[in-house]
Amino acid sequence: MLTWLNHIAIAVPDLSKAAAQYKSLGANVSDPKDLPEHGVTVVFVTIPNTKIELMHPLGQGSPIEAFLERNPSGGIHHLCFEVAEIGEAADKLRDIGVRVLGDGTPKLGAHDKPVLFAHPKDFQGALVEFEQI
Amino acid sequence: MLTWLNHIAIAVPDLSKAAAQYKSLGANVSDPKDLPEHGVTVVFVTIPNTKIELMHPLGQGSPIEAFLERNPSGGIHHLCFEVAEIGEAADKLRDIGVRVLGDGTPKLGAHDKPVLFAHPKDFQGALVEFEQI
Numbered sequence: 001m002l003t004w005l006n007h008i009a010i011a012v013p014d015l016s017k018a019a020a021q022y023k024s025l026g027a028n029v030s031d032p033k034d035l036p037e038h039g040v041t042v043v044f045v046t047i048p049n050t051k052i053e054l055m056h057p058l059g060q061g062s063p064i065e066a067f068l069e070r071n072p073s074g075g076i077h078h079l080c081f082e083v084a085e086i087g088e089a090a091d092k093l094r095d096i097g098v099r100v101l102g103d104g105t106p107k108l109g110a111h112d113k114p115v116l117f118a119h120p121k122d123f124q125g126a127l128v129e130f131e132q133i
Numbered sequence: 134m135l136t137w138l139n140h141i142a143i144a145v146p147d148l149s150k151a152a153a154q155y156k157s158l159g160a161n162v163s164d165p166k167d168l169p170e171h172g173v174t175v176v177f178v179t180i181p182n183t184k185i186e187l188m189h190p191l192g193q194g195s196p197i198e199a200f201l202e203r204n205p206s207g208g209i210h211h212l213c214f215e216v217a218e219i220g221e222a223a224d225k226l227r228d229i230g231v232r233v234l235g236d237g238t239p240k241l242g243a244h245d246k247p248v249l250f251a252h253p254k255d256f257q258g259a260l261v262e263f264e265q266i
Contacts, residue, residue, distance in 0.1 A: 001158045001159035001160075002155075002158050003180075003181060004181055004182050005138070005141075005180060005183050008141065008212060010257050010258075010259050011258075012257045012258075013258075020229075021229055021231065021256065021257075022135075024225065024229045025134045025222075025229075026135060027134075027135050047135045047138055047214070048136060048137055049137050049138055050182055071258050072258075073253060073257070074257040075257070075258035076209045076212065076259045076260075079141060079209065092157065095157070096153075096154055096157045098154070121206050123154065124145045124146075124151050124154075124187070124206065124207035124208070125143075125205075125207035125208035126143050126208055126209045
């Protein structure tokens with residue numbers, strides 16, 4: 001069911017500094033992109049087998065604001081696995097006793113694909129996103 | 134310089150449960166392997182483009198003991214990037230003002246390859262390992 005690690009998201013207090021650090025390490029680093037409907041500005045760091053998404057809060061009530069208050073230096077925020085069919089992922093998680101965040105139904109994610117998040121308390125304390133590709 | 138994401142390490146309070154969950158999601162999951170010299174028992178979860186390493190403390194004074202005390206449900210512990218030459222990685226990190234943990238020199242890691250860890254406070258709050266392949 002897990003077909004690919006799509007990205008690792010890292011919440012950062014200073015997006016330009018984080019982007020510059022990854023650029024210095026020879027990674028392919030995108031320009032910042034505002035995603036107002038998700039409350040974040042992101043920079044994509046492409047390495048040969050996956051992507052790092054550097055995220056910074058955008059606007060008021062950003063979903064990563066509280067995370068950065070708890071982790072002022074930043075931190076690894078979530079992982080995202082690709083799945084072939086998001087409904088199947090939702091069913092499978094329910095079957096193994098893992099709650100899906102929110103109302104349990106897939107939503108449109110930051111890449112305009114259907115996504116859902118597993119509840120960290122049910123899944124090794126890690127926030128894990130599943131994205132239908 | 135970053136040639137590949139080698140793995141994402143997740144510290145887990147219950148290794149069998151974590152392994153069973155990833156197995157239920159269709160991932161290829163190894164048997165547990167004790168690494169006494171690193172104070173952890175690990176299970177490797179292989180997905181097509183990378184690996185997840187599920188880690189549980191082994192013996193006394195395990196390096197992930199304090200992490201699990203702070204995060205009793207578990208959590209994403211570190212990322213590991215492959216690099217061609219570990220000395221070059223150490224120099225580059227120093228050049229961009231990122232401290233290397235410990236005495237700053239590469240050590241033999243859990244895969245018997247030379248590794249070093251960047252200081253999270255200098256690198257977006259994320260614990261990042263660099264491994265020479």
